[in-house]
Amino acid sequence: MTNYVYVPNKQIMQNSVELRDDYNKFVREVKRSQHAIQDMRIVLSEKYLNGRGIEIGAFHAPVPLKEGCSADYVDKVDIDTLKRWMPETKEQYCIYPTVIEDGEKLSSLPSNSYDFLIANHMLEHTENVFRTIENHIRVVKENGYIFYALPDKRYTFDKDRELTPYEHLKFEYYNGPEKHRIEHYKEFGRIVSKVTDEALLELYVKNHLDENRDIHFHVWQYNTFLDQILKWIDETNLNIELVEHSQNGIEFIMIFRKLSQIDIAEVLIEKGKLDEAKKILQNELKKNNENLEIQNDLAVISIMEQKFIEAEEIIKSVLNKDSTNEIALNNLKFLNEVLH
Numbered sequence: 001m002t003n004y005v006y007v008p009n010k011q012i013m014q015n016s017v018e019l020r021d022d023y024n025k026f027v028r029e030v031k032r033s034q035h036a037i038q039d040m041r042i043v044l045s046e047k048y049l050n051g052r053g054i055e056i057g058a059f060h061a062p063v064p065l066k067e068g069c070s071a072d073y074v075d076k077v078d079i080d081t082l083k084r085w086m087p088e089t090k091e092q093y094c095i096y097p098t099v100i101e102d103g104e105k106l107s108s109l110p111s112n113s114y115d116f117l118i119a120n121h122m123l124e125h126t127e128n129v130f131r132t133i134e135n136h137i138r139v140v141k142e143n144g145y146i147f148y149a150l151p152d153k154r155y156t157f158d159k160d161r162e163l164t165p166y167e168h169l170k171f172e173y174y175n176g177p178e179k180h181r182i183e184h185y186k187e188f189g190r191i192v193s194k195v196t197d198e199a200l201l202e203l204y205v206k207n208h209l210d211e212n213r214d215i216h217f218h219v220w221q222y223n224t225f226l227d228q229i230l231k232w233i234d235e236t237n238l239n240i241e242l243v244e245h246s247q248n249g250i251e252f253i254m255i256f257r258k259l260s261q262i263d264i265a266e267v268l269i270e271k272g273k274l275d276e277a278k279k280i281l282q283n284e285l286k287k288n289n290e291n292l293e294i295q296n297d298l299a300v301i302s303i304m305e306q307k308f309i310e311a312e313e314i315i316k317s318v319l320n321k322d323s324t325n326e327i328a329l330n331n332l333k334f335l336n337e338v339l340h
């Protein structure tokens with residue numbers, strides 16, 4: 001027996017944020033009922049996600065959110081078009097998109113506007129993976145979280161494809177994806193769609209190019225994506241840190257935190273990039289000249305630069321404001337050891 005799936009009137013939905021939120025909350029709870037309690041999508045979302053966030057491409061599989069947590073939903077087309085593209089969802093409750101936008105660019109969304117961002121089974125569909133991640137980071141607030149789930153090729157139709165190399169992703173970031181586009185379509189056509197005749201494969205590629213078709217442009221398994229993203233963060237000083245990761249059935253999940261400017265400066269100090277770190281900290285100090293954490297970090301930089309008088313002045317300034325400040329006391333102890 002089939003059930004009629006109710007979708008509210010489009011005009012009413014467009015004019016009422018509250019109705020959209022209530023309807024999408026209902027859809028999330030329907031999805032929750034289909035998950036096991038120990039599913040890592042639920043476990044990790046409840047552990048890290050708070051406030052109001054954004055989810056890209058949720059449609060029939062939104063991440064369940066805990067009570068008090070809400071989201072806007074981005075998709076490239078409206079719900080009617082999505083239902084037409086995926087007729088198998090006809091009798092499923094699906095998320096009503098609140099923002100029609102390119103989820104790789106998010107051009108219409110303000111920077112630092114959301115507490116979290118979710119994009120599940122999306123990055124493999126992007127041609128410029130690192131650029132997409134960069135755009136996602138932009139719209140999340142400092143100390144907010146980014147939640148990615150990606151298919152592990154060992155358990156999907158990608159199982160016979162070659163893993164995407166790190167240098168391939170770097171090339172596309174710096175040079176654009178155009179050079180590799182035909183190569184991606186050919187590989188997908190040959191291995192996944194099983195088009196073996198060369199003439200038919202050429203036609204397959206032409207059709208995909210003409211219609212800008214969506215495929216899995218990139219392929220990973222858990223450990224390769226983990227290695228690549230950590231390497232990219234390290235090489236570029238990308239302002240996120242990986243806080244947790246887990247296998248979850250046929251997929252793997254990565255949770256990142258967007259670093260504050262002070263966090264970024266401290267990472268740069270650890271790498272010995274003192275000029276870059278000092279510039280960030282001095283800018284932050286202009287916003288809040290009473291922030292003792294910033295002053296302590298500047299003292300550390302002065303010690304590392306062997307500007308000992310400058311370091312001593314900063315440390316004394318901190319201790320004048322907080323005589324028990326443990327970091328300042330440790331900095332003073334280290335400075336005295338260096339001087340004597």
